[in-house]
Amino acid sequence: MEAYREQNALTQLINRIAERTDKWILPVIYTVTQELRIIAIAADHHIADRPSSSSTYNSTKPNKLEEAARTINRTLTVCLNDRNSAIAQSRKWGVYFIISLLFKIYFKLGTISLATSIVRVLNASSAAGDIPSVDNYPKAHLVTFKYYVGVLAFMDEEYDKAEEHLNAALNNCHRRASTNQELILQYLLPTHLLLHRRYPQKGVWHSFPRLQTIYEDLFTASKRGDMRTYEAALAAREKLFVTRRIYLTMLKIRTKIVRPRLFEQVYLACGKSTRVPVSAFRRGLEFVGIDVDDDQVECWAAVMIYQGQMKGYISREKKTIVLSNSDPFPS
Amino acid sequence: MPLSSTASVPSSSSTPPKPPANGNPAVWPDSLKAYVGRCFASVGPSQRGAMEKNLKNVITSAIEAGNLWAIDWDTRELPLDGIKAVDDGEDKLEKLAKAKTKRAETMSNGAVSPAAVVAKRHISPPPSSLYKSTSIAFTKSDEQYSTTNRQASLSVSKVTKRSAKWDQRSVEPETTDDSAKRKRTSSSTETNYQISNIEKAKNEKRLLRFDSPSSNENTTRAATPDYASIVQDNEPDKFVGRSAQLEKKYLRLTSAPDPETVRPLHVLRQTLDLLKQKWKSERNYAYICDQFKSMRQDLTVQLIQNEFTVNVYEIHARIALENGDLGEYNQCQTQLRSLYEKNIAGHPIEFLAYRILYLIHTRNRSDMNDLLIELTDEQKADDAIAHALRVRDAVTDQDYHSLMKLYLSAPNMGGYIMDSFIDRERHAALEIICKAFRPDVPLRFLTDEMGFESDKSCYEFLEKHALHQFIDESSLRLRTKDAYATTQTNRTTAFKRIDIKGQI
DSSP: OHHHHHHHHHHHHHHHHHTTOOGGGHHHHHHHHHHHHHHHHHHHHHHHHSOTTSOOSSOOSOOHHHHHHHHHHHHHHHHHOOOOSOGGGOGGGGHHHHHHHHHHHHHHHTOHHHHHHHHHHHHHHHHTTOSOOGGGSOHHHHHHHHHHHHHHHHHTTOHHHHHHHHHHHHHHSOTTOHHHHHHHHHHHHHHHHHHHOOOOOHHHHHHOHHHHHHHHHHHHHHHHTOHHHHHHHHHHTHHHHHHTTOHHHHHHHIIIIIHHHHHHHHHHHTTTOSEEEHHHHHHHHHHTTOOOOHHHHHHHHHHHHHHTSSOEEEETTTTEEEEOSSOSSOO | OOOOGGGGSGGGGGSOSOSOOSSOTTOOOHHHHHHHHHHHHTSOGGGHHHHHHHHHHHHHHHHHTTOTTTSOTTTOOOOOTTOOOOOOOOOHHHHHHHHHHHHHHHHHHHOOOOGGGSOSSOOOOOGGGOOOOOSTTOOOOHHHHHHHSTTTTSOHHHHHHHHHHHHHHHHHHHHHHHHHHHHHHHHOOHHHHHHHHHHHHHHHHHHHHHHGGGTTSOHHHHHHHHHHHHHOSOOSSOOOOOOOOSOOOOOOOOSSOOTTTSOOHHHHHHHHHHHHHHHHHHOOHHHHHHHHHHHHHHHHHTTOOSHHHHHHHHHHHHHHHHTTOHHHHHHHHHHHHHHHHTTOOSOHHHHHHHHHHHHHHHTOHHHHHHHHHHOOHHHHHSHHHHHHHHHHHHHHHTOHHHHHHHHHTOOTTHHHHHHHHHHHHHHHHHHHHHHHBOSEEEHHHHHHHTTOSSHHHHHHHHHHTTOGGGEETTTTEEEHHHHHHHHHHHHHHHTSOOOOTTTO
16 A cells, blocks of 8 residues: 555656656656556555455545556646657657556456547547657557557447457567467457458467367357357356457357358258248257247348348248348358 | 345345245335334334334344244234334324325226227237336326326327236335335344444434524424434435425525425425325326426435435336436436445336336447446346346347337336337338338238337328338238338438437
8 A cells, every 4th residue: 555655656756757858758657657557456456355344534445546547647648748849759659658558457447438538539639640650659559559449449349440450459469479469369359250250260279278268169159050059158158258348249249140150051951942931940940949939030030131141031921031042141 | 336225134135935026125015014104103203213223123033033924913013112102193104004095996996998999900919018017106097197198199008008017016116115114124234223323312412403593493393303314324414404395396506505495304205295196196297397306406405315315216217207208217317326326225126227228228338338247147137127138139139029029018117218219229120121021011010020009000100201102002011122212211310319418
């Protein structure tokens, strides 16, 4: 606790000093803020572990990380608002580092909205030409930054943007930085699957056993259209996915990838006939343990047609699905 | 932080499974409620504190012994140790009992079924689709309801289902008033009780200060603030009102409140009863809303945050929902959230389900994500919340079939919240249907798949949105290909984000 208070005071002091300095102070800022974050986390643990018998005047809530975030936010402002005319000497070079630090804090705290607001501030400055273009910054800063922006886009269901940023982060990653790569892939793999129906190569599972444990079952089931296994695996990992905000995406995959694949299997089993009765699909679903009525099957089929996962139309009168001659299940 | 009001009544989790499963964690047998009513009716206001104490002991030991439902409370004698029975006409509980019996009477003749009015061909959906309950404690004749309410366009059969469904809900809120009192008696833990003792002492000192300048006030009023303040959970320096006027128009405060116009807690309780009766008989939403707002205001300026406050907000929220007033509902919901977080008893699970539905309506993805992360397994197991989560899934998947089934089976007052986004989803469904089905679909199919009560109301909807022109009059089928373009436009318009100032 003591350490935290000291460090916080130190950071605030540095903030004030930095207002009048050039970029030489950046390494100092980096060290100080990094340590502040770590110490704040430790302080919060300390508070949480302490038995709450005595209610001291100071709040015993583990809010030190929040406080630290506010201090570091000030650092960001200090970096951003550098009126130094010579860009090469400006503090603005510290921006992406500080932002990444703040991202880490906000993600830990779960205050995602604060993270998105930073991105907005950043975009505003970037658009106004206030800060150097993003690619000129040191790679290490960029990887972290793009990772977080990618994850934010992922959570916001902007999968194209997520893919773009996560890919960039991955490509710029050091070849041996496997932890970082694993983190990025954790979000990139479902994104690829959802957007392009692309599955990872076997080599990926070998290099990243933890990802294999999480995803392999799901991906295999998805490829085969095996909804039963997919749903079981998803339920087993629900808590994990929910906390990392991947759960909703996996649900989307179920609707957009797995279920159509199941319908495709029925189509194939019917000898690729272009006229398949609704009851056939219903029996196919029953086979994997999903018991629904014909109307529900038609509804799901209708949504697939509407979203483009299946080509054809439904005849209500004849209770049949008429599939396109060519490529009724586009990939 | 998980929303859990069960923290305030920890011992009730050990009660035998006999109590009805309606999501309320502390359901008490009716005989017990009557028993408590008799206890309080038999003592004067100055004795309430002592009676509370005794009751708490009796009930807690009953809970611990698992006897809560087994004891015959009707014949149990009142715990009058150390209390002299004083009858001073404080008859709020009697009023409640009267209101209950009155309701029971009207219940039996309220469930009229004017089936003849239902549109011609449509066989009404199976009874399980009773989908909307009315707000608490209020019954009405069906005719009166459909004429005065702006939702009068709904077929009367819906109203019948609603009032029938209301039966199930009716026991709940009325008893929150009673159970609010009882929760007070049994819910305090040791530390709470110690604290309230200290608070009691503080209050008495404060009341002495209060009493002296107004020594000519009659003793009943001086006595009842005593009771009221003991019962409250948090005790900062309180502003206590002095008005005895039950009804009061709402005026936004621009300066410090005048105690002469603010009603203290015991008066507000009477106001609540009065308002309930007035709502039942007059059904004047504008008036009721206004009155409730002024009640909320009085509670706020006096910093009263207890089960009564929760009750007021809950009732107001339900009435607002019934009248489609989402703005007012949302205000109440916000207040309720913070009250529940202080572990004040109420119906947090019911309102959590409403919140989920509301977030679907506002399409607030980030708040929804945060909420999902914080859901506990216990909450997810609740029927209302499970229903709301399935609605979320259906809306995300564009699964209109499941969505309409859920709409027609919405528990509590969720149906009213769904009302506000169901039309939007209907447009989405129409667009999907017109893209996927060829060459046409029967009107009956649309009625079912879009959750309409009858072919007639479905047709009216299509007419309203320029789709009836694509219906072949003789066969009553919709030509999907022709209609598709219009459905696209309808859907785009429906999903445009409308900014309603301050309400969304």
